[in-house]
Amino acid sequence: MSNVSLTSAIPMLLKAVPRSRNFEAVLLFWVAGIQAFALAQVQLAVVQRMSWDMLLYWAPPALGAAVVHYVLRKHAVSADGLMLPLAYLLNGLGIAMIYRLDLAEIARGGIELYAERQVWLTVFAMFCAAAVVRLVPNHLALRKYPYLAGAAAVFLLILPAAPVIGKTINGATLWVGIGELTFQPGEVAKILLAIFFAGYLISKRDTLSEIGSRVLFMKVPRAKDLGPILLFWVASLGVLVLQRDLGTSILYFGLFLVMIYTATGRAFYVGAGMTMMITGALVASRLFDYVGRRFDTWLDPFANVNYNAAGGSYQLVQALFGMANGDVIGTGLGGGFPQLIPLAESDFIFAALGEELGLAGIFAILAIFLLLVYRGLRIANSHPDDFSRLLAIGLSFVIGLQLFVVAGGVMGLLPMTGLTTPFMAAGGSSLLANWVIIALLLRVSDSSLKRVQS
């Protein structure tokens, strides 16, 4: 379905994607410097002196990034040179903010600390990313197992609802856990879903694109081709009802819509899908109390009845207070009171960053995410193989959509959800999943030039 011929794609590719690993190495040094600076500022602002403690929060992620870089040099030398530094930058800033919140917690005499754990989870996730790059020499192998991936995704999705190991935290059933170890299988499921959709849609897209009839301005597919979208709509609403989380539901359904649209080129799917999703959510808000409450607190967070209710808008309002305190240039790391926002280290790290880095910092962070997502789309655009393009689109879009849902929730643009800010929030499942996405995108970007050359 490519509109660009292979020959015309080659010069565009060469121009578009910096493939130099040396360029990447320079950027990595730079990012490591920025993170060291952020950690130093945290220490100076919160405890008024610098200490070697910061090495613990700086050296392991730097080492992890170096390992990924080394593996790329050896096994994917043509891969995109911007993605690793961008992801490392977001991850490093996240660690600095979590460390800053830890220091505030220590000052209050608290014991719930996250930064050190986050450092080791980061290293683990980076090693996994390196392993994916090393062990998946050709991502096209993934194309052979769409149904296996799909089945695995469904299994992971329903796992939190399983007895004994399923866990409900803050009202959402998104976790599995044994003792202290908890894991959010939905984070990994989104990768498997992207693989499944890519494989499935590539094989079915010809039928799905066939025109049924024309209604008004839209081409409506035949009734029997509506099957998959209906099925997936029901599944997404099932996630909303069973796992009590609108964010996860939006994320999977959004991923599906974007991929089916990309595969078929049919805007009808997006229009119909979004209408169905909004209708479903509105009906759910009438039928289910917990969905309805989320909507109420979203629509009027400042009403005392919502502010004082258990599980009400207190957290959201505190987040808005924090961001307002940050104003345009922020209070500076260590200068604000992000510790007043419940779950500032995980779900609400975006608000904590907004308070201390200000609107300027928020713009910068959003720009980094946008750049990361654009690189992913660039990779999709420039790959000659449709499966690869579809996969790259799905994977990059899911990062962008997740950030949109989380940041939108934190700022009151959307109802609050249980998703995490990719790369920044404390939590291992999210780090692991997003780093694996980066690894897959790097793998795809590496293969595009090679295939063109062969």
Added chain:
Amino acid sequence: MNRQVRRVGLALTVMFLALFAMASSIQVLRSADLYKDSRNVRASYETYKTQRGSILVGGTSVVESVPVNDAYRFNREYESVLYSPVIGYFSLFSGTDGIERVMNSYLSGQSSAQFFEQINALLDGKPVTGAAVELTLDPDIQRAAWDALGDRKGAVVAIEPSTGRILAMVSKPTFDANLLAGHLYGPVTDALKTYSADEDQPLVNRAIAGDLYHPGSTFKLVVAAAALESGSYTATSTFENLDTYRLPGTNTFIKNSSGSTCGTGETVTLEYALIRSCNIPFAMLAVELGQERIRVQAELMGFGQELEIPMDVTPSIYPIELEDSQLALTGFGQFDVRVSPLQMAMVSSAIANQGVLMKPQLIDLVVASNLNVLSQPEPTVLSAPMSRLTAGYLTRMMVDSVEVGAATRAGISSIAVAGKTGTAENGPTDPYTLWFTGFAPAEAPEVAVAVVVEDGGGIGQNGTGNQIAAPIARMVIEAVLAK
């Protein structure tokens, strides 16, 4: 497929633009409103970052903000628990109270009077420093009152009658403000929890707030003042001298605390009844006067009035819509009459100051860090609840009460002390509330005092105001006279 990729890119761009717009709206357009929301504690936390002004007593600071190495830069240090009930506390996690609360805008440098100082500080790039607040308390008198009350639960208030300046204000048990002013969340909230759960309510300043007390016989001063002011009574007006009195409309009988008549005569004078603190004549007097006259007199002395010293004082209560039986009981400070110790000190203060009640005041001076005087409350008249003549009569009766009557243990050999005791009942088996209020020297008063001791001073229904409360007042008066 590239067309689709571009459109997905466009969709993502629109989503991110929405985030940019929302962040701009929160952090620029709405930031001032959000910052001012009463539920936003950030504004008050910011005050931790300026050096808060000191609080001084007798020219030396008893509370200071000391630089420390943490995010809040300064730690509030309280020199002594002596002043805790008055000064209160300034806490990061549990709010503020007392002078720290009501004088916060001055202490934190945010008052409108410090506007130009703030501007200058901004121009110099130096942080604003809060103003210092000097209290009217006298350290020696405060110490004497503190020591005299000892381990008993209760309160002591001493006022300079001619100015209303509060010289001492003690409430026990109290708290250590240092435990609440720390920067460690755990220990501070633990301390607050412990204090809040304590049934003795150490965080309450009993002198001006809390549950108020039955005034008992000290309220006879108000009833006597109402009688003399009515013009229908003099010090020598007489009442039938009974050994029991049936409350009007009931079959309940009351007695004098002696258990017999008030002296030996057929009749008893108002004067004699006050000096001996007999209940029956005052019950009869109350019924004769009627509740309106007593209430008006009480309100002129401060009952039912909002008062700020500058902390809010819980208004004392003279009940309304009384049956005659209840009215009779209020004649000697029982039934639903409730007072603060400060209120009873104000009653004595009005009598001492020849019938003119000065507004009680704790603030002597507020001085900015550049030594500008920001506030210096002048003595103000609160009301004129009685004539000079009435005040003179009452003074004579109170002096006799100390010299030969029911308040002898407040006596000091070299000078005339005026006083009135009270031993208030709280229930058939509950310990008494023990009172003394008075002033000295009687001819040229320097101090008016009120002492209240809860729980019968630890000896249930065996203690009296004369035995327990009067000596405490004497020690406070001696400390004033020693100056």
